[in-house]
Amino acid sequence: MTKILLPPFLKPGDKIGIVAPASVIKHEDVIPGIELFKNVWGLEVVEGATLKSSFHQFAATDEARLADLQAMLDDPSINAVIAARGGYGCSRIVDQLNFDKFLESPKWVIGFSDLTVILCQIYKLGYASLHAPMAKSITTGGSEDAAESLRQMLFGESPVYSFANHPLNRAGEVAAELVGGNLCLLAHLIGSETEIDTDGKILFIEDINEYLYNLDRMMIQLKRAGKLSNLAGLIVGQFTDMKDNKHPTFGKDSNEIILEHIEEYNYPVCFDFPVGHVSDNRAMGIGLTASLNIGAEIVEFSFLSAVPA
Numbered sequence: 001m002t003k004i005l006l007p008p009f010l011k012p013g014d015k016i017g018i019v020a021p022a023s024v025i026k027h028e029d030v031i032p033g034i035e036l037f038k039n040v041w042g043l044e045v046v047e048g049a050t051l052k053s054s055f056h057q058f059a060a061t062d063e064a065r066l067a068d069l070q071a072m073l074d075d076p077s078i079n080a081v082i083a084a085r086g087g088y089g090c091s092r093i094v095d096q097l098n099f100d101k102f103l104e105s106p107k108w109v110i111g112f113s114d115l116t117v118i119l120c121q122i123y124k125l126g127y128a129s130l131h132a133p134m135a136k137s138i139t140t141g142g143s144e145d146a147a148e149s150l151r152q153m154l155f156g157e158s159p160v161y162s163f164a165n166h167p168l169n170r171a172g173e174v175a176a177e178l179v180g181g182n183l184c185l186l187a188h189l190i191g192s193e194t195e196i197d198t199d200g201k202i203l204f205i206e207d208i209n210e211y212l213y214n215l216d217r218m219m220i221q222l223k224r225a226g227k228l229s230n231l232a233g234l235i236v237g238q239f240t241d242m243k244d245n246k247h248p249t250f251g252k253d254s255n256e257i258i259l260e261h262i263e264e265y266n267y268p269v270c271f272d273f274p275v276g277h278v279s280d281n282r283a284m285g286i287g288l289t290a291s292l293n294i295g296a297e298i299v300e301f302s303f304l305s306a307v308p309a
Contacts, residue, residue: 023087086113172268206276
């Protein structure tokens with residue numbers, strides 16, 4: 001197994017670039033995030049051109065979004081790149097990205113949802129990245145803990161997440177490499193060069209606005225592809241705004257669907273983890289070794305000490 005390397009941690013005065021590699025964003029929606037990065041975290045902000053452009057549902061044409069993200073990845077003076085928002089569009093440009101200069105000067109790349117594609121590509125290159133709040137969502141109401149978890153991860157601190165046990169949890173304690181992200185994208189990547197290996201790892205999944213039957217289909221896809229059989233553990237995040245058929249209904253909720261497809265496996269499982277399309281979307285270090293302890297009353301999750309490359 002390839003050892004996953006960490007980009008350098010940030011320090012006050014470092015530069016963070018903001019780009020919109022997927023759906024269109026209103027520039028005013030990222031201003032509070034920019035102010036947080038500058039005035040509270042002490043970082044210098046570099047704004048990409050895609051924060052003020054649009055092309056149908058996208059932040060810009062494929063070529064322009066690719067160029068904006070590529071410039072941020074290539075610039076050795078930029079220490080981290082955070083997406084403005086997700087939506088859709090990263091799959092259209094991921095294969096055209098060139099990571100040669102990134103490998104010479106690695107940096108943290110931050111996002112979630114559609115950014116799962118980019119984060120998984122960076123993981124395949126042997127570097128950690130951060131599934132975490134983006135510039136638009138990091139200052140929304142109730143996001144304070146999530147924002148602080150991202151700040152801690154970026155500046156080399158070690159956040160610890162502790163919350164009440166869920167009735168469907170399967171107890172156990174494990175330490176393993178963490179992978180995962182948006183379930184739809186993880187299923188979408190199967191069969192591509194960006195497909196991730198989940199064997200022996202802690203997998204986390206989340207999603208939004210899907211029909212329950214499609215959630216069932218995506219879980220079957222992961223299972224048929226062998227992505228669920230050899231996990232060290234499974235973290236089920238937030239499945240928000242899920243939809244059901246009107247008549248007849250699917251007959252199970254999201255947690256019951258997921259539970260059905262992992263019943264035959266005996267690894268620890270945690271439900272209702274604070275990650276996903278919610279305000280309290282805690283930072284998850286993809287590629288980092290994580291400790292997951294699911295007890296009778298409390299779930300504790302943390303990252304084991306790691307040193308940047």
